[in-house]
Amino acid sequence: MTNSQVKQAIDETIGKQPLMDEAFVQKVMQKKQRKKPLPFLQPAIVVLLMLAVGAVLYFTPNQTIQAVEIETSYLDEHHKQLVADFYEAIIEKDNNTLAKLSTVNSEQAYKRYSIFEFNNPVEVIKTIDTEKSITLFLKLQANDIEYLDKLVINKEAGMIELDVSQSMTLYTENVELPKEFLLEYKEAPYAPVLENFELDLDGAKVQRVNEHILYQIPTKEGTWRVLETPEGKLLDLNVASDQPTLVITGTNDQFFIMDTLANDTTYIYRNKDGDYQIVTGQLSYQGVTTYATDFHEEPVLIIGGEEPKVITIEDGQMIYANIFERANLDHPSAFYHTESIGPHILVEYSDDSQQLSTYYSFTEKEIYTDQRKIGLLEAKPEHFNDMSIANRYNDQLIYIFNDNTIHYRGNTLSGELIEKTYTNIQIETRDNQYFIIGDDGFSWTLTRTAPRILKDEKGIEYTVPIDLDDLPGIENNK
Numbered sequence: 313m314t315n316s317q318v319k320q321a322i323d324e325t326i327g328k329q330p331l332m333d334e335a336f337v338q339k340v341m342q343k344k345q346r347k348k349p350l351p352f353l354q355p356a357i358v359v360l361l362m363l364a365v366g367a368v369l370y371f372t373p374n375q376t377i378q379a380v381e382i383e384t385s386y387l388d389e390h391h392k393q394l395v396a397d398f399y400e401a402i403i404e405k406d407n408n409t410l411a412k413l414s415t416v417n418s419e420q421a422y423k424r425y426s427i428f429e430f431n432n433p434v435e436v437i438k439t440i441d442t443e444k445s446i447t448l449f450l451k452l453q454a455n456d457i458e459y460l461d462k463l464v465i466n467k468e469a470g471m472i473e474l475d476v477s478q479s480m481t482l483y484t485e486n487v488e489l490p491k492e493f494l495l496e497y498k499e500a501p502y503a504p505v506l507e508n509f510e511l512d513l514d515g516a517k518v519q520r521v522n523e524h525i526l527y528q529i530p531t532k533e534g535t536w537r538v539l540e541t542p543e544g545k546l547l548d549l550n551v552a553s554d555q556p557t558l559v560i561t562g563t564n565d566q567f568f569i570m571d572t573l574a575n576d577t578t579y580i581y582r583n584k585d586g587d588y589q590i591v592t593g594q595l596s597y598q599g600v601t602t603y604a605t606d607f608h609e610e611p612v613l614i615i616g617g618e619e620p621k622v623i624t625i626e627d628g629q630m631i632y633a634n635i636f637e638r639a640n641l642d643h644p645s646a647f648y649h650t651e652s653i654g655p656h657i658l659v660e661y662s663d664d665s666q667q668l669s670t671y672y673s674f675t676e677k678e679i680y681t682d683q684r685k686i687g688l689l690e691a692k693p694e695h696f697n698d699m700s701i702a703n704r705y706n707d708q709l710i711y712i713f714n715d716n717t718i719h720y721r722g723n724t725l726s727g728e729l730i731e732k733t734y735t736n737i738q739i740e741t742r743d744n745q746y747f748i749i750g751d752d753g754f755s756w757t758l759t760r761t762a763p764r765i766l767k768d769e770k771g772i773e774y775t776v777p778i779d780l781d782d783l784p785g786i787e788n789n790k
Contacts, residue, residue, distance in 0.1 A: 382450075384436035386664055391446065391465055398463070398472050399430060414472040424476050427454040437483070438647060438663040444468065447646070449663075451483050458483040460643060487642045487661055489670045493680040495622060495633035500589040503539070503580065506546040511538060522564045528557060537569065539580065539588075547588055549578055560600050568600045577615065584628030591632050593621050596651045603655040607677040614652035618645055635680065653762055656683070667771075671762040684744070689760045691741040695780045701766065704773040711774075713737070718750065 380399040382392045394413065401410040402425050407418050414421075432453065437460065440447040446465040451458055459480040464473040517528040525540040537549035537557075555573030562568070565582040577600065578592045593615030602611035610625040620635040635657065636645050643663075651658045653671065657680060661668040672680040683689055696713040703709035709722040718734040734750045741747070744760040758766045763779040 380430045381433040382436065383433035384439070384664070386436060386439040387446070387448075394465065394470070394472065395434075395448065395450075395463065399425070399434065403430060414474060416472075416474045416476060420476040421474065425452075428452045428459075429454060436664065440646060445473075449644070449646070452480070462644070481644060484642055487666070487668060489659060489661060489668055489682070490639050490641070491682050491685055492675075493635050493659075493672060494638045495635065495678045495680065496638055497622075497624075497626075497631045497633045497678070500581070500591050500623070500630040500632050503547040503549065503588045503590040506538070506548055509546060511546070519559065521559055521567060522561055524567070526557075526559060526569070530554070537578075539567075541588070547580075547590075549580070549590070550592070552576060558598060570595070570598060570600075572598060579613065579615075579623060579630075581625070581630040583630060589630040591615070591621065591623055591630065593617055593619065605655050605674050607674050612655060614650075614655070614657060616650040616652055616657070618649060620650035620657065633678075653765060656762055658762070658765075669761075671765065683762060689744040689762070691744050691746050691760050692780075693739040693741055693746075695776075695783065696739060696746070699776060701774045701776055704765070704775050718748075718754075 380396045380403070382396050384392065387395075397409065398413045400406075401413060402421050405418075405422055410416070410418050410421065435451045436448055437451055438449040444467055446467065448463045448465065450461045450463065452461050453459070460483045461480055462475070462478065465471075466473055511527060511529065513527065513529065515530050519526045519528070521539075523542040527538040527540065529536040529538065531551065534551045535554050535557075536551050539547040539549055541547065549569065552571045553573045555571060558570040558572055560568040560570070567578075567580040569578040569580070570576070575594050575596070575598070576592060577595045578590060581589045583589055594617030596616055600613065602613045604611050608624045608626075613623040615621045615623060621632045622635065623630065623632045625631070635650060636648065641648060642661075647661055647663055649660045649662065651660070656671055656673045658669055658671050671683045673683050673686065675681040675686060699713045701711045701713070703722075706722075710720070712719040712721075716735070716737045718737055720730070720732040720734070722730050734752070734754045737748060737750045737754075739746055739748050746758040746760070746766075748754075748756040748758065757769050758774070759768075760780070761767050761773075763781055764776050766774045766776065768774070
């Protein structure tokens with residue numbers, strides 16, 4: 313049937329008057345006769361669209377923050393990833409992830425880190441690993457200036473703790489130890505008195521110390537130590553670890569209570585007014601020795617650790633000075649540690665890549681001075697005439713100088729005795745160093761770092777039995 317015949321049939325059926333235009337019928341018939349697309353073309357079109365969208369996404373710049381890389385050999389992979397995820401959550405302002413990693417206030421954390429760039433690996437400068445936590449110091453960069461960030465990983469919770477109120481310090485690799493430490497003495501604090509308080513002594517250890525009683529009471533936080541005075545006062549000595557405690561008494565007016573696990577030492581002194589003053593710090597060994605100086609009325613006690621102190625008695629009161637308090641130290645005090653060598657101190661700086669150390673001596677009551685500055689460390693060949701040198705940390709390892717020979721005696725790890733003799737020994741000196749050579753290629757360089765302390769090229773320290781400047785028959789330029 314042609315288009316004209318269709319039109320005529322419709323017109324005849326409806327009426328004699330034509331109701332449809334012939335051009336319209338032509339258009340309708342053409343649409344009706346259009347062929348349907350082949351079935352396989354629809355999925356092909358979809359595939360082409362997906363490829364086009366993929367190409368657009370591939371060549372579009374990535375808007376995701378680059379993963380933060382943590383550079384260190386002092387953390388396991390789990391803790392490295394924890395720190396990386398923490399920084400990434402802050403960069404992306406991902407509240408949900410940050411809440412799983414840390415208890416820090418998110419808005420404060422975002423503000424704290426807003427200026428820093430994380431394009432390069434974040435380097436861990438120092439780690440302090442303890443039973444319950446890992447303290448990290450990390451180098452961050454902003455506008456070509458480097459800062460130190462401090463994070464603490466709580467091992468039990470598996471989360472990061474951050475003190476957002478603590479400002480970041482500038483980081484420098486050119487570390488220098490101070491030439492001197494200026495000391496400011498203060499009155500030691502008083503032990504808190506427990507008023508109208510009854511002790512729960514269930515499971516407590518009770519120990520009589522002269523006319524006093526020491527109570528060690530178990531708690532969830534550790535052992536709570538309380539000292540009862542002859543007058544019946546209860547003094548709160550704070551909570552310590554659950555390890556054995558050693559009590560050393562000098563007189564009835566002073567006590568040293570040592571925590572044998574942490575080497576924390578609590579010095580308690582009953583002053584002239586009958587009140588009890590208290591200072592806590594760390595000793596490098598389990599023993600208490602006080603030293604007389606030319607600058608203090610009474611002997612001094614040197615407490616080391618990260619917060620070293622000089623403690624003494626003046627006019628019947630216990631006073632103390634924080635050695636680092638007024639020092640202009642590069643980096644936080646956690647990078648520094650002290651040991652006492654008699655009334656002298658050894659100050660050590662340590663991060664995870666470098667170490668420095670220097671000895672200091674009193675030149676005034678309020679001043680510890682670098683011994684290299686005051687010229688006490690001149691080396692002389694005569695210092696080793698009939699002299700013995702012992703390993704500072706193992707006094708069974710001994711070198712004896714006599715008649716141009718060195719006799720060595722020591723024990724191996726299995727306990728086997730070793731003895732050697734080095735002959736034709738010659739000693740030359742320059743400044744504070746001894747250059748020692750002998751037969752069979754023997755060579756040893758020792759550096760004098762204190763009146764009785766020597767250090768070799770490997771960093772091993774040795775002691776001599778007498779101040780080398782006090783040897784008879786040797787002229788010293790003090």
